Amino acid sequence: MLILATLFNCRMQVWLYIDPGSSGYLIQIIIGSVLAVIFFFKSAWLQARYYAGKFFNLFRKKS
Numbered sequence: 001m002l003i004l005a006t007l008f009n010c011r012m013q014v015w016l017y018i019d020p021g022s023s024g025y026l027i028q029i030i031i032g033s034v035l036a037v038i039f040f041f042k043s044a045w046l047q048a049r050y051y052a053g054k055f056f057n058l059f060r061k062k063s
Contacts (some may be wrong), residue, residue: 018026
C-alpha cells in the first residue's frame with residue numbers, strides 16, 4: 001500500500017513522444033477493432049435471423 005501511495009503522490013513532469021511507427025500501429029489497432037466489432041455484430045445478426053427463422057417455421061402450416 002505504501003508503494004502505491006508513493007506512486008500516486010509523485011508529481012513529475014512527463015513529456016509524451018509518439019514516433020511515426022507508433023501512430024501507424026495505433027491506426028491499425030483502431031481499424032482492426034472497428035472491423036472486429038462490425039464482423040461480430042453481423043455474425044450475431046445472421047445467427048439470430050437463422051434461429052428465428054427456424055423457430056417461426058415450426059408454427060407454419062404445412063400444406
